[in-house]
Amino acid sequence: MKNKFYTFEDDLKKRLQNPTFRTAWNASQAEYMLGKALIEKRMKKGMSQRALAKKAHTTQAVISRIESMSSNPSLLLLKRIARALDTSIKVEFI
Secondary structure (H helix, E strand, O other), X not given: OOOOOOOHHHHHHHHOOOHXXXXXXXXXXXXXXXXXXXXXXXXXXXXXXXXXXXXXXXXXXXXXXXXXXOOOOOHHHHXXXXXXXXXXXXXOOO
């Protein structure tokens, strides 16, 4: 028998069948996507939270809170973080 990895996507698909979880997920999806994108971009640049924070003129704790979805950052802060990562941000309503 092959070992099949149980991925995040597999788990999410299963959990989204629960209406209570689905409601909570939909309410936090933007924060999740922001945190995920920030982690991915920071890692791709090979930067630590501390290095990014210093370059964006904030603290490591602020970066950590954004990445862990326990913060609601301002657009101004997101712009500073984007500049520190040599990238841009895109905000859209779908």
